[in-house]
Amino acid sequence: MAQKRLAACHRRELVNSFTRFMGHLKLHIPGPTEVSDKTFEAFRTPMIGHRSQDFKDLYAAVMPNLQALLYTERMVYLGTSSAWGIMEGAVRNLVSNGVLNCMKGAFSDKWFDVAKRCGKQAEALQVDWGSPILPEQIDERLATGKFDAVTLVHNETSTGVMSPLYDIAMLKAKYPDVMFIVDSVSSLSGVIIEFDKLGIDLLLAGTQKAFALPPGLSVFTASQAALDRAESINNRGYYFDLIEFQKNAEKSMTPSTPSIGHIYALKSKLEEIMAEGLDARFARHAKLAQMTRDWALRQGFTLFPEDGYESQTLTCVNNGAKPGGREIDVPKLQELMKQRGILIDGGYGRIKGKTFRLSSMGDETKETMQSLYNLLDESISQL
Numbered sequence: 001m002a003q004k005r006l007a008a009c010h011r012r013e014l015v016n017s018f019t020r021f022m023g024h025l026k027l028h029i030p031g032p033t034e035v036s037d038k039t040f041e042a043f044r045t046p047m048i049g050h051r052s053q054d055f056k057d058l059y060a061a062v063m064p065n066l067q068a069l070l071y072t073e074r075m076v077y078l079g080t081s082s083a084w085g086i087m088e089g090a091v092r093n094l095v096s097n098g099v100l101n102c103m104k105g106a107f108s109d110k111w112f113d114v115a116k117r118c119g120k121q122a123e124a125l126q127v128d129w130g131s132p133i134l135p136e137q138i139d140e141r142l143a144t145g146k147f148d149a150v151t152l153v154h155n156e157t158s159t160g161v162m163s164p165l166y167d168i169a170m171l172k173a174k175y176p177d178v179m180f181i182v183d184s185v186s187s188l189s190g191v192i193i194e195f196d197k198l199g200i201d202l203l204l205a206g207t208q209k210a211f212a213l214p215p216g217l218s219v220f221t222a223s224q225a226a227l228d229r230a231e232s233i234n235n236r237g238y239y240f241d242l243i244e245f246q247k248n249a250e251k252s253m254t255p256s257t258p259s260i261g262h263i264y265a266l267k268s269k270l271e272e273i274m275a276e277g278l279d280a281r282f283a284r285h286a287k288l289a290q291m292t293r294d295w296a297l298r299q300g301f302t303l304f305p306e307d308g309y310e311s312q313t314l315t316c317v318n319n320g321a322k323p324g325g326r327e328i329d330v331p332k333l334q335e336l337m338k339q340r341g342i343l344i345d346g347g348y349g350r351i352k353g354k355t356f357r358l359s360s361m362g363d364e365t366k367e368t369m370q371s372l373y374n375l376l377d378e379s380i381s382q383l
Helices: 001-023 037-043 053-070 083-094 106-117 136-144 166-174 224-232 243-248 260-276 278-298 332-337 365-382
Strands: 075-079 098-102 122-125 149-155 179-183 204-208 218-222 313-317 355-359
Touching: 001 365, 037 218, 037 260, 053 075, 053 106, 053 218, 053 260, 075 083, 075 243, 083 179, 083 204, 083 218, 083 224, 083 243, 098 106, 098 136, 106 122, 106 149, 106 179, 136 149, 136 166, 149 204, 166 179, 179 224, 218 224, 224 243, 243 365, 278 313, 278 365, 332 355, 332 365
Parallel strands: 098 122, 098 149, 149 179, 179 204
Antiparallel strands: 075 218, 204 218, 313 355
């Protein structure tokens, strides 16, 4: 028995040595997140024809768990692109008169640019980075009657700010003809998002963040009102046409060639999510995010987001972007963490270096996060 344990230990050492030799750094960046061996094994399942019954069976197998995760009875679509493809497609499918782009960070700001490049009448609802979008701000702008669509990034990855989606969604009853389009790229599967209860019109996410899958697959769903709007829009294109996605999903198909490996990986991951239990998964993400915030405060830092609107999947630590709190050499910290086998993020866009971001989403546990904090403590002691 002792020899077997020793042999197992040697095997682990060989794997660890090989990993270090290959230069892999464990990812604690906001995305892509670390992908498990189990998920990669599912990803490399032997190929099938994308117009075969086998593929229909695969799509049909993931649908119930996707619907459970999104709390919806609607069809859930699979798109072979980053979430940006669906974000652009949503603008092309659902905006007729004008779109209000809620802007609170790099990614929500970019959606405004995308809308204009699509030739839409777009206006910005801009708040300071670090602040959330609030329902009263949207209400004031929609009351003008200028907009038939609004875009919202639920969890702004660049700033670590989570806006109050449930409060915002209550506005839908007041503005039933306005399409409410929500990016949940870094929140879906990490926090509860009840699509049908919210009454919003389109919800989209990439799967390389809280899902902990390789980049390249998007999931999204749409209300019947959204499909009706899309059908009335000319020049909405083909690749991201909501009507094509709906027609194909009804047959357990996709409009164009999908990334089949991603869908096998998604199936495996959804089975893990359901085995863990949705309530337990959401509670785990909330706990790990709080642990990370507590670590930052113990180290003398402040948090970049406005109090009460912190993300539940990543933590944006202030490093001089706002008054108060500790300030360090972030690039040096990143380098020291790389030497310890960990990749962390040094801030994004205009707050690069003035913040740093730590991901706690996906497959992370209390043990893996505590290991991260220990290594951060060691690195910071060397600054």
